[in-house]
Amino acid sequence: MRILLIEDDPQLGRATQLGLDQAGYAVDWVQSAEAAETSIKMHHYQCLLLDLGLPGQDGMSLLKKCRAAGFEEPILILTARDQVPDRVMGLDSGADDFIVKPYDLDELAARIRSVRRRLAGRSREILSHKGIELDTAARQVRLHGDLVSLTTREFNILQILFEHLGQIMTRDQLEQALYSWGDEIESNTIQVHIHHLRKKLGKELIRTMHAVGYVIDKE
Template sequence: MKVLLIEDDMTLGPGLKTGLEKAGFFTEWTTSLEAAEVMLDHASFDALLLDLSLPDGDGMSLLKRLRRARQAIPIMVVTARSHREARIEGLDEGADDYVTKPYDLDELVARLRAVVRRSFGQSSDRLRFGAFELDIKGRVVTRESIRIPLKGREIRVLSILAQRAGRWVSKADIENTIYEDGKGIESNTVETAVYALRKKLGLGAIITARGLGYMVSR
């Protein structure tokens, strides 16, 4: 899962980015609204963590703009504004959750997982697709309770497909999720991961269609 963190605190930001990545979220971090707008226009994210007090404006303006543009990306407000009126405004304007600083990192991560799950219509961190089960939190794949060892990039690609089981996912969408700012993209990364996954899960586990991309069955 790929998330965008908008946080201008140069002490808090790196620690939160590290914590999110340890929890399995591929995280891009920016400190301004202007940069966030550019990143949202050029990449896809599974969720947005939004501070409100930013150097070039109020994060609430971005929240309002996205919702008025009918952007459905899950948004979690993470801010020092703890008064009741601010919480009500944030939720009424379309925030999926509102977390005040200081926060417990484990709780914030759990809330983020819940927000992302809801956006995919899921009720659990355990995703079933075909004959398999993927534990997103534990990053483990099993078939009939037998664990199938996968490497990090294989897990990332499979997670993207499993969260969208029954739907086509393009190669570009996968690349945009597993790479930061499109940097370091290798032309055969996705194909290599899919090839390895088919060897471990079976040839029919992932299907391909020219012009559409990849898909796993529900």
Template sequence: MRILLAEDDLSLGESIESWLSLDGYVVDRVMRGDLAETALATHDYQCLLLDRGLPGLTGDALLRTLRARRNTIPVIMITARDALRDRIEGLDLGADDYLVKPFDLEELSARIRAALRRYEGRTDTRLQHGDLSMDPVAKQVTYQGRSIDLTAHEFAVLQALLRRPGHVVSRSQLEDALYAWGEEVESNTIEVHIHNLRRKLDPSVIKTIRRQGYRLAD
């Protein structure tokens, strides 16, 4: 799952990026609002962590623009502005959540998960499709009652498919779920992960849709 972090505090930004990477997310980080706007226009993100006081384009202005364009990406504001009036303004601008600095990084992860559940219309943390079940918090996968050991990249590919059951997920979308900016992507990496998932689960679990991508079997 890919997250855009728009934070101009270098130390805090590095800490958040490191934590979320360990938590299994792919993180792209920018320090200006105008760069965040460009990134959102050119990449597929599942969540935006947005500081209000960004240079170039403020977080408030960026969020106002996103919502005016009917962009529904979950947005969590991360800011030092902690007055009640500030919280109300941020939420009324269209933020899905508002987190005041300094905050606990475990709480940030929990708020991201909650924002994604609301966006996807789910109440349960688990992702379920037939006999296949994933717990993103515990990083556990079961299939037909068996516990399945997956690598971090295999887990990310399967999670991308489970978040869109019944839909075809393209190769480029799966690559976006695995790699941040600047990371080298090998030409056959997705095919390798799909092959390994079929071997560990069942060959029939993941269908190849010719020239389109992959989807979970009905």
């Protein structure tokens, strides 16, 4: 999952970016609402983490702009403001969650998973298909009950394809979701990861749609 973190505190921003990166997320980090607006126009993000006390345009204004423009992905507010009216305003303006600083990174990751799970209409973190169980919280995969070791990228690709069963995901869509700024992407990187997934989970699991992308069939 690719996340945009909008936080003007350098120390907190860097720590959050590193912590979520270690949890398997691709995180782009900006320090102003203006930079966030530019990034949202250029990239597709599956989640925004939004500080309210930003320089210039504040986070609440950015939140309202995003929702008015049709941005439908989760937006979680991260703020030092802990008064009830602030929470009510944020939630009523379109935020999916309101997290008061200082926050624990494990809890933040859990809240991101929870919001994504609710929006997908799922009640738990286990995705099951064709004898494969994918635990998005523990980041573990089992094939017919046996634990299968996957790299971070392999796990993320499998999760994306599981969450979009029957839908063709293009290479560009996968790259957009997997890589943040500064990551080096070779032309055959996705192909290599798909090859490894097939070796570990079965060559028939993921179909290649020539010149289009990849899909895991529902049936």
